[in-house]
Amino acid sequence: MNPDFTFFEINGKKQQIIRGSLHLFNQGRSPWVIFCHGLTGQRMGPGYLYVKISRALAEAGISSARFDFRGSGESDGTFFEMNLSTMNADLIRVLQFINNQYQPSATILLGHSFGGLVVSSVVAQTSPEGLILLSPVGDVDALIEKRKALMAAGTNSSGFYELGPHEMTLSFVEKINGIDPVDTIFTNFHGELLLFQGDNDSQISVQESARYLRKAEQSGIKSDYHLLHGADHNFSRVSDVKILCTSMSNWIKERFR
Template sequence: MKQLYRTVAASLGVLMTTFLVSAQAKETIVKFKVEGQTIVATMVTPDDVAKSPVVLMLHGFTGSRNEWSSDAVKEGLFGRAAPVLAKNGIASLRIDFRGSGESDGKFEDMTVETETTDAQAALDFLSTNDSVDGKRISLMGMSLGGAVTTAVAGRTKTPLKSVVLWNPGINLPAAFISIFGEKQMAEAVKAGDNVYPAKRLGDGKDIPLKGRFFESLYAVQPAGEISRYKGPLFLAVGTRDNIVFPQPALAKSLLSYHDGPEELWTESVDHGFGVERSAETVDKLISATVAFLKSNGQ
């Protein structure tokens, strides 16, 4: 049995510059506290809709709140999705987890559980924010943020209208073995509160993390987490993903643990939905996500 969810009070710290993203949307940088540290987030709201439904977006490993960006998608996956959501009457809040982006904290202190805590604090923030409808909140996560999303969906007491997963981590130890290799994973999980000097396979990039992070990959089981969530679920995967694989077999396995309305969306693309090559599949994914949210109470 996983530990019960610990609710963290979230209070608005700073409202910074607000400006129009498009004719249909405005963007605001907001800040709130989690365990004394500041989380920075971007809220995009429809310009002509009062108390709109809202989607909380959770980014992936080593990412930040705009998500994966490239020459083809300079604004990032989440940055591109937010104005489209707003055009369809749906607000969004995308956060930098502590230790990532502009938020406080050190990346080396991050675990799956700290990100789960951050996400719950963001839900608490949205539940009491006057600019959105706190009773119509959906949750969306990409990659490791997708695994965090399953944990939040399964544990939170905040009612959720729906859940969206984009190439989520499903078997976390296996996914991170593909990133770091078996030898590093075996060594890192023994490091405890010490920093393990992990190097990413392929490019050799240094990604130092404490052993507690690697332990948390084994402690959080997305299938078990999502089994406690009974609401609508949208699962999007790339069948050529070389980090979370094999697909769609893993996706179907995850869905077998979910008891509720669900939709599986697949394309023959990689972990980033082809973001490095073009925006074509990304835009198809965003459109499918919007259609799902609108058909499930958003």
């Protein structure tokens, strides 16, 4: 098996370019995994996590697309323009591109952290066959609470709030206020779910992401769960990466090949 690799550029809204990477299984149609990074993230993932997963998937005969949301990574736009609505639009645009160019045999959306919230928001419009969630945001109120200290600090001389090295506006909070990603997914999703969570995650608790599992059971959605002992929010250890790569590849081959 000799998977191919290439880059892509497509027009997003405001004629801003969305840039991404493709790992292609070159022996006919295949399942596709579309990666959605978290807030302040980019398409390679922390510690090149997404690259490692994409390579493992390609070796297993599974294609994938990784892209930078506008305002992140190498895509056009600035961080302060980015919010849930712009991220939703970017994901839908990438899905249109993949569907038109490659006709996936199945589409699986992968969301890490805030990317899980993005995935939940487009399920009704995109009807994926599968979802893979890595430490997904499951409690928007808790996320907003974490940002209150940032807002309390006030704006800088340019009129923006500062999130580490990034500038942002209140639009980010306004766009997620009142949303429940767990209810949103399972009101509209009828495929299969794979969820990974570390029990040493300082950003998303085991209890928060477990809401997805409880709701999946209530909704009759088949789900698989991996709780990685000692793993942090970004699955930073070699052993974590190996578990993610192997488990995802096997799950997709069993369910969608």
